Amino acid sequence: MGESRARRAGKPATEDRPTDFRKLDAALGETSLAMDRVLDDLLPVPHGRHARVQEAMRYAVFAGGKRLRPFLVVTSARLFDVPARPALRVAAALEAVHTYSLVHDDLPCMDDDVLRRGKPTTHVEFDEATAVLAGDGLLTLAFEVLADRETHTSAEVCSQLVAGLARAAGSEGMVGGQMMDMQAPENTHDAADVITLQRMKTGALFEFACEAGAILGEAGAEARDSLRAYARDFGLAFQITDDLIDTLGDANAAGKSVGKDRDQGKATLVSIHGIAAARAEAEKLASRAAARLSGFGVKAELLRVLPYRLIDRDR
Numbered sequence: 001m002g003e004s005r006a007r008r009a010g011k012p013a014t015e016d017r018p019t020d021f022r023k024l025d026a027a028l029g030e031t032s033l034a035m036d037r038v039l040d041d042l043l044p045v046p047h048g049r050h051a052r053v054q055e056a057m058r059y060a061v062f063a064g065g066k067r068l069r070p071f072l073v074v075t076s077a078r079l080f081d082v083p084a085r086p087a088l089r090v091a092a093a094l095e096a097v098h099t100y101s102l103v104h105d106d107l108p109c110m111d112d113d114v115l116r117r118g119k120p121t122t123h124v125e126f127d128e129a130t131a132v133l134a135g136d137g138l139l140t141l142a143f144e145v146l147a148d149r150e151t152h153t154s155a156e157v158c159s160q161l162v163a164g165l166a167r168a169a170g171s172e173g174m175v176g177g178q179m180m181d182m183q184a185p186e187n188t189h190d191a192a193d194v195i196t197l198q199r200m201k202t203g204a205l206f207e208f209a210c211e212a213g214a215i216l217g218e219a220g221a222e223a224r225d226s227l228r229a230y231a232r233d234f235g236l237a238f239q240i241t242d243d244l245i246d247t248l249g250d251a252n253a254a255g256k257s258v259g260k261d262r263d264q265g266k267a268t269l270v271s272i273h274g275i276a277a278a279r280a281e282a283e284k285l286a287s288r289a290a291a292r293l294s295g296f297g298v299k300a301e302l303l304r305v306l307p308y309r310l311i312d313r314d315r
Contacts, residue, residue, distance in 0.1 A: 018305045027302055031074050032067040038088045056126045056134035060103050064117035069094050072209035079299050080217025089151045090212050093142040097169050100138035103131050160215050168208035177201025189267040203235030226292055233289035234307045240282040241311045243268040282311045
């Protein structure tokens with residue numbers, strides 16, 4: 001058969017695009033509930049004269065959120081028949097790091113946000129010093145969890161998990177991306193710069209989330225490479241969608257303040273290419289991400305559908 005009219009017109013093809021997300025939504029919900037139980041178990045119960053920082057840690061973690069990174073850990077781990085308990089512990093460690101980054105990003109010295117996940121940010125609910133310490137507490141808790149033999153009996157696997165998350169969260173990953181983002185209003189960024197920033201600030205944790213399942217399953221290099229490639233495409237599609245929500249001004253969909261990138265003069269792929277072209281790029285990235293998982297067969301079906309589900313958030 002010949003090419004579809006959409007392909008000939010340079011529009012994103014949708015013939016093979018999934019439209020029924022009920023199974024995925026159910027799995028996301030189940031993972032979120034399981035994740036909350038594990039986090040409740042791992043987070044310290046507030047006590048003593050230092051209880052306030054532990055209350056702030058819990059406030060930040062249980063303020064809501066999609067638990068998307070934990071879902072990626074748990075679902076990628078299932079590709080290698082990893083038991084649920086260790087996968088959930090790794091997922092909890094990653095969610096702790098992700099939440100710490102949000103707490104610090106929202107501070108007045110950073111993005112100065114007052115709304116996160118539809119609730120007052122941690123420094124607004126508590127105070128700035130407590131928010132800084134709560135973020136510190138979540139970051140260090142993550143590595144305590146990963147190093148524990150309850151996460152995996154193999155010291156080598158635990159070491160790989162610790163090293164992998166440290167790289168993803170550090171100056172060559174999330175922290176470096178945040179530094180670029182802080183400097184963005186004073187710099188001119190082209191599309192390549194924006195992609196680099198987003199792959200460091202947002203994508204690095206997605207890459208760890210997907211590879212963590214393979215690490216737990218002690219899988220080979222080919223499987224790890226495929227999952228990292230999937231995560232890179234997925235992460236960029238996710239970020240483009242976030243930027244579309246920010247541009248279109250839907251605070252309910254974002255769960256946070258919107259329009260700040262535009263107001264601060266920060267370049268995004270939406271501001272560079274426009275709304276229609278950015279949506280088309282997100283669609284292309286979602287399709288490419290799904291194709292990266294061809295070697296895993298039907299076991300990867302939920303991961304294949306996920307990018308399409310996420311890019312629908314701005315519509």
